[in-house]
Amino acid sequence: MNEQKSKELRSQLFFHLDGLALCGVVPVLDEVGILERSFIAGGDVDELAGEYRANAGYLNVSLRMLCSQGLLESVRSMDKVCYRPAVGIDPPLWYKYAKAYATGRSWLKNIVGMWNYPEQPLSQDAIISMDILLDAVDDMPNNGIMERIKFHLIGALVSPWLVTLGILHGTKPISSWDDHDAAVIKMHESKQEAWGKVLQALGWDRTEEGKFFLKRSSAYGVTTSYTKTFLWVKEIIFGDGGCLWRIEPGESEIHVDRTLNVWGSGGAHKAYFSHLDEVIKEIFNAPIETQPKGICDMGCGNGALLLHLMEVVKAESLRGKNLDKFPLILVGADFNQEALIASSDHFKQEGVDGHFIWGDIGDPDRLALDLWDLHSVKLGDLLSVRSFLDHNRIFNRPLIDRPDNTSSTGAFAFRGERLRIRDVEQSLKEHFQKWLPYVSQHGLLLVELHTIDPEDAAELQGLMPATAYDATHGFADQYIVEVPVFDEMANEAGLIIDKTNSRTFPSDRPATVSIRFFKA
Numbered sequence: 001m002n003e004q005k006s007k008e009l010r011s012q013l014f015f016h017l018d019g020l021a022l023c024g025v026v027p028v029l030d031e032v033g034i035l036e037r038s039f040i041a042g043g044d045v046d047e048l049a050g051e052y053r054a055n056a057g058y059l060n061v062s063l064r065m066l067c068s069q070g071l072l073e074s075v076r077s078m079d080k081v082c083y084r085p086a087v088g089i090d091p092p093l094w095y096k097y098a099k100a101y102a103t104g105r106s107w108l109k110n111i112v113g114m115w116n117y118p119e120q121p122l123s124q125d126a127i128i129s130m131d132i133l134l135d136a137v138d139d140m141p142n143n144g145i146m147e148r149i150k151f152h153l154i155g156a157l158v159s160p161w162l163v164t165l166g167i168l169h170g171t172k173p174i175s176s177w178d179d180h181d182a183a184v185i186k187m188h189e190s191k192q193e194a195w196g197k198v199l200q201a202l203g204w205d206r207t208e209e210g211k212f213f214l215k216r217s218s219a220y221g222v223t224t225s226y227t228k229t230f231l232w233v234k235e236i237i238f239g240d241g242g243c244l245w246r247i248e249p250g251e252s253e254i255h256v257d258r259t260l261n262v263w264g265s266g267g268a269h270k271a272y273f274s275h276l277d278e279v280i281k282e283i284f285n286a287p288i289e290t291q292p293k294g295i296c297d298m299g300c301g302n303g304a305l306l307l308h309l310m311e312v313v314k315a316e317s318l319r320g321k322n323l324d325k326f327p328l329i330l331v332g333a334d335f336n337q338e339a340l341i342a343s344s345d346h347f348k349q350e351g352v353d354g355h356f357i358w359g360d361i362g363d364p365d366r367l368a369l370d371l372w373d374l375h376s377v378k379l380g381d382l383l384s385v386r387s388f389l390d391h392n393r394i395f396n397r398p399l400i401d402r403p404d405n406t407s408s409t410g411a412f413a414f415r416g417e418r419l420r421i422r423d424v425e426q427s428l429k430e431h432f433q434k435w436l437p438y439v440s441q442h443g444l445l446l447v448e449l450h451t452i453d454p455e456d457a458a459e460l461q462g463l464m465p466a467t468a469y470d471a472t473h474g475f476a477d478q479y480i481v482e483v484p485v486f487d488e489m490a491n492e493a494g495l496i497i498d499k500t501n502s503r504t505f506p507s508d509r510p511a512t513v514s515i516r517f518f519k520a
Helices: 003-032 034-040 045-052 056-068 091-098 101-111 124-139 144-169 177-184 189-202 208-215 217-224 227-231 233-238 258-268 270-283 304-316 337-350 364-375 421-439 454-459 466-474 483-492
Strands: 072-077 080-085 294-298 329-334 355-358 382-387 444-449 503-505 513-519
Touching (some): 003 056, 003 101, 003 466, 034 056, 034 091, 056 233, 056 466, 101 124, 101 227, 144 189, 144 217, 144 258, 177 208, 227 233, 294 304, 304 329, 304 337, 329 364, 355 364, 454 466
Parallel strands (some): 329 355, 382 444
Antiparallel strands (some): 072 080, 444 513
């Protein structure tokens, strides 16, 4: 496959992810009339929320998604956000074909969680909805904005299949049709037959195009893990804004399939973690007396990253040659007790000693006290590391009122309430200030996800799944801000970037992922 073809298929993949989110949201907005209203007259988001009895925070998230698609434009002034039809778009034409998103939503409703039960038969309702969706894809024109809708619908169609096959195959990518066949045979016969029909309809069967998407099945994992959230959108926007959080302590999350999320993250994030290795090697090749006593991974998950970083230190650093005299303290902290158990078990299997402790990224003072009381380890003696976590902290209202000279273009909510951008930015600054005493000596190394300006997202469609990112995080009360905003809040808090050991991805356009090594 030549480079140009690969580029085209990669663009389709990003459209697929955006489409998965849009199939959850567009039909709901259409059902209540907000979609048509937005394309005719637009309006202030808070006034629209009052008129349609919506939760302004989540309505704002959904309308910003349409801005990232180039369908609406937003005008921000002070704490106000107004939406209007985008210039140069033919809203009636898009709106005519947008009805097809409902077929994608129906399909998702009938197969959500399919990847967890591959051996069970496909329901008759699922088969019917799949056939209707296939017909909708087939009827969609292959030009202009309609072709984009077609790719969106294909994304809703194939995402559940691809993650199911990827999980059945195991930890490595599907690299051949023999790998594919070995995974397919593990599904129920009705699913084998249905998937075969999809392959034929899309022209993927035994083709390089089909192999391209199968090999990248893990890229669909994170967005697909939020399918339940997409299906809850009507209740989220027009009902109880806290519905996703109606769980008792210890109960599983209902907004995300965490197992699928972790699987997808592992496949998608490997490229970023290779850059972390270089920073770790530099830190632990410095004179030993200046090195941190160990590493604290806040949000340790199953402990895989912490174990990997230990191996990098052991094999490729000065510290690794002197572990008998200067042992490496390894601390895994997590908000989820199940994750701590998983980390502990993982370390035992590898024969590695570690300290595991409950921790909230938003409360480093308690983490520091508990770590000393329970393990006699000082948090400030360690290198603090975390990946894709700072945006996923529980929102703490800022202690200081920030002037309205905001930079972010994001849409942020907390239990349905629309948060002022100035409060989100100030809250991030104060979050960094809380960590400052504990990272002042050895630094803070992190990987973070970001949003981008919806105008940039509209121009860069097919180059990154910005709409999908904003949906999964916006509806789940997570706070992804632009890279410059993130850096500025850290700077105001007293942290500076070690530019030599920091990266953004992609490097040649507005970035959605950053690696930052912050020092006091």
